[in-house]
Amino acid sequence: MSKRITPFASRYCSTLDRLKEAIRRKRPGLLRRGVVLQHDNATPHSANLTQQWLQRYDWEILSHPAHGPDLAPSDFHLFGPLKRHLGGMAFETEDDLISELRNWFDNLDVDFFRVGINSLLLRWQKCTDLHGDYVEK
Template sequence: MSKRSTPFASRYCSTLDRLKEAIGRKRPGLLRRGVASLRRPDLAPSDFHLFGPLKRHLGGMAFETEDDLISELRKWFDNLDVDFFRVGINSLLSRWQKCIDLHGDYVEK
């Protein structure tokens, strides 16, 4: 199997292993304290792709009722490009690689 056809799960695990090594080098004490959360537990990594466009869409809008908000959200989700989430998920590997390359320092988009 060529490197290009490596299954996503294998690449994902490999990336996490390299990230753990990079964190161990940059902040050695962090991993010795037990499990380290590398993300906010209440947000999936794919949420970061979602919130920016959603915030821009809702910016300046006011809703009189919760039902009005829900209706607008449904319209927005219904009109998303069919590739919206695929693009966001595929961008995760390059973002994780940036974290590794910067040895855990803050990552700008």
Template sequence: MILLDILQKGERVNADRCCETFDRLRHAVRRKRPGLLRSGVVLQHDNATPHTAKRTKEGLERLRWDIIPHPAHSPDLALSEFYLFGPLEHHLGGKKFEDEDKLIGKVRDWFSKLDANFFTQNIYSLLSRWQKCIALHGDYIEK
């Protein structure tokens, strides 16, 4: 895990926030994994308005990251939807938290215990999900 960016209560994701997060990610990568940027960055995000806004697109062009196109209404291809939030929800399920800081601490703790293979395997599984989506002409993989 290179960067975990948690919004404060009441904070919204918009184009400015996306660009700030991308900049924080770039700085975190330089600090924690300096050689990673030389091999290029490939970003996948959905078609939410903050991700497709002109300011966000300009910020990504400046960073020179490759963007994987994301078909509209395709939660099957959103990495976070099919491999990240489910296990996190399972980890947190049924627990009560005294306050927001305790919840955030538990989320940070869960992420800190994930090894690189968790991310690598799930990112590589995206290829087969793309192939299924293409074979189904864009229809949902999991109904």
């Protein structure tokens, strides 16, 4: 691993440390049952340092095709409704935009997030079955 990418992997491992701590605080039993993490093949995710971290805590990684689409629920579930919500709006300041975003997120039903996460499993399976080809629906 080159020294150039080490800081990115180190930062990603720090993020994983914070995630692990948040899971421990908010959902303590989840760590004992095992964590399945979905991330892509970006260099910080595939770096030796990150792989060692994942092995140390025995976190399972969903495989991701080398040149496959981004399977993040935000891409296929969140951004469309958010774009429709913000369509036609104009904001005087960045604070106005942030306020509108917070209001929108605060008013989303918990099922909105549940549907997005659950649909990831189906999309991931379709993508895997297609050997990494893009999944439209």
